[in-house]
Amino acid sequence: MMQSSDWVDLTLDLPMSYTPGRRFAYPALDLVVVTTGAGFKPGLLVPFLYRAIRGEKALPENQSLFHQLEEALAAARSEPKAVLTALPELAGHVSGRTYEMEANPLGFERLCFDFTY
Secondary structure (H helix, E strand, O other): OOOHHHOEEOHHHOOOOOOOEEEEEEHHHOEEEEEEOOOOOHHHHHHHHHHHOOOOOOOOOOHHHHHHHHHHHHHHHOOOOOOOOOOOHHHHHHEOOEEEOOOOOOOOOEEEEOOOO
16 A cells, blocks of 8 residues: 655755756656646645556556657757748848947947848
8 A cells, every 4th residue: 555655755856947846756656746836735636646546556668658758858859940030121230230338237338130040
């Protein structure tokens, strides 16, 4: 029988830029549960998780779906393909020109746009 004490809280391993949420593991079932969001107590989800888990062993491997997941992850990690579109007319007027700036809090003196590709 699954016990709440068998869950491992992995939340502290998350990078600081991660969306607010929690990450828990149940090693006996090779199970990881990730929640995202804020403004709720993760412990309130536990009764729903217990009812959602069907059985005491991991699902069998599915090589076909695993291959699809690997392909989707590879696509998500790759650089997006550049889509060249026509630039607005204003871009042609300002591209390549240098603009002198007034004193500003950032200390920028000049600004130049280059819209060539």
